[in-house]
Amino acid sequence: MLAFTIILIFSFTSGVLAVTVSPDIEFVVGNQTYKVNHTMDFDNITIDDSYIIFNNTGFYITSVNPINITLFHIHTNITGASDGDKILEFNATTTEGDVWFDLSGFPYTTNYTVNMSGAHLINTTANDSSFIYFNNSVWSEEKFEIFQYGDVATTTSSTTTTSSTTTTTGGGGGGSGTTTTTVNTTTTALEPGETPEEETEKEDKEPFEEEIGEEIGGKIQSPLDELPEDVEKQVIVSLVIFIIFIGAIAYWKRHEIFKLEKKEKKETEILPPSKPIMKINQILTNPEDYIGNKVMIDGEIISSRFLPEENKFLYEIRDQTGVINGLSKKAGYKGEGIVKGTVRVKGEKLYIEF
DSSP, X not given: OOOOOOOOEEEEETTEEEEEEOTTXXXXXXXXXXXXXXXXXESOEEEOSSOEEETTEEEEEEESSOEEEEEEEEOSOGGGOOTTXXXXXXXXXXXXXXXXXXXXOOOXXXXXXXXXXXXXXXXXXXOTTSEEEEEEXXXXXXXXXXXXXXXXXOOOOOXXXXXXXXXXXXXXXXXXXXXXXXXXXXXXXXXXXXXXXXXXXXXXXXXXXXXXXXXXXXXXOOXXXXXXXXXXXXXXXHHHHHHHHXXXXXXXXXXXXXXXXXXXXXXXXXXXXXXXXXXXXXXXXXXXXXXXXXXXXXXXXXXXXXXXXXXXXXXXXXXXXEEEEEEESOOOOOEEEEEEEEEEEEXXXXXXXX
8 A cells, every 4th residue: 555754835936836855754655665866856756656757757766675765856857968978867765675766758769878977887778768768786875976878987087287487596606507397287178987997097008108109110020021922821721610610609608598697507508590680670560560579689798677466577688779678587687699589469558488
């Protein structure tokens, strides 16, 4: 039964009905308690047994233990946000256990960066249901910040040059003279995710790399130049065979089915080449040609979550052409590989059952 302790204060602002929420108001949804850090105005708030929606941003959170959510910021126009804009900020507190954050209201195919307590957690893409997903299993009080893709939590510094000049003037019987010393100090911008120590190591390598570059510009004798002609041919043939061998291994590895991430790894199943590889946009563009048929997709599973009402796991599958959901009773699929399953439809949503 839905239980919540709230007092809603309705006020008119510029002729528009708004819901004003103060920090002493709590919304209880299942084992989740929601509140705000400071007084905030919302156009609307929707509360259900399993979720709550502030304006158009929905919180569908799955937690085995009671969890408290404190809102700091919600972007007023997510669909019109620009790269680098902060979309959402909230604190989450629980005791332990894996918590899934399924958040709605994000434009389809838009990319987002999720930071947790100031550190980068994950990059994610909104699916065709306008959801993004991420989870956390190590707990204290954590702050989650979501930025539209392009704003990555890294330490950066601009390039600056500082010059200092020391002038010494000599006098007396020894004559006079002027000595000028100039010291230039340059600070270079760090790459995303790069630490100052890594930057220093990169700078130490640069002079050596420049020397190598100069040598490459001149004449460097190949070890093959010293070999007899017949031996040289054998070496070349051996290299070609080796390259072909490595390529074959890479192709085989690419066409492994996803491994289950469990304590004991199962043997990898190799799919027979019974059907051609399909592109996701082919299925999405002409669904009537594929519903009920088995297909194979060469792509990547980028997220997963458990659906209690289905007793199955929902996967998000992506290739170069698009994103489609997958549904399976098995847990732990992740990474790149071949997804083999049957195209199904529920309502207006397509998915791959495997």
